[in-house]
Amino acid sequence: MPENKKFADKTSALPEHVAVIMDGNGRWATERGLKRSEGHKEGAKKVPVVANALFNAGVKTVSLYALSEENFSRPQDEITGILERIEEFIAAFPKLFKEGSVRLRFLGSVEKAGEPLCSVIGQAEKDTLFCSPFTLNILLGYGGRAEIIRAARLLSEKNEEFTAENFEKELYTSGLSDPDLIIRTGGEKRLSGFMPYQSTYSELYFCDTLFPDFGEEDISAALSDYSGRNRRFGKI
């Protein structure tokens, strides 16, 4: 069995891996006459709510799109605010999830977060390395095309055979199953560079709810919608 578990039971009514593109924090704040950073604060409060609701439903892997590579060109104070929310989240992590049950991973050009956050992230990943059965991935400084180019470069440097199996080991998602379900909040209907290689057969669910308002009921609706999908993976 290759490390990347492509052969898991993908016809199950319950997704094994759910991703959330957390969109709408800025609009949530603007609608209330608040600064965009207030929207990110409210969004950050929803991160453990959403992850725990998915884990409690039986989902094993949750991936949250926090900051894309492109997001780093937003005004510095907005980026600083989001990075502060991430740092607070890591500090609170042991209290937010059932002890020893969640492995925390960061996917992307994490070095863009700078120090000291980069070291804090590295330590959190080490501290939770053997936690199971759940995995929470936070995409930070992530770009889908950049991930593919990076993986190709790393594989070519290794001088190994160019197979899908070897290539997938060089992706940030090495060892993870592909997302079965990708949810995007905030009404936009696009993936914005989210895991282009891994999402080829993902089911997509778009909802209008802005991320700070997104909660357990929306998750139930998304999971219920997924359970009615007919996944054929190009077969009949």
Ligand code: FPP
């Ligand atoms: C997109 O909404 C959201 C982001 C770019 C940041 C997401 C960050 C968080 C939810 C908080 C921190 C994360 C963690 C993991 C603790 P937008 O700002 O593009 O919203 P808009 O489309 O309404 O402008």
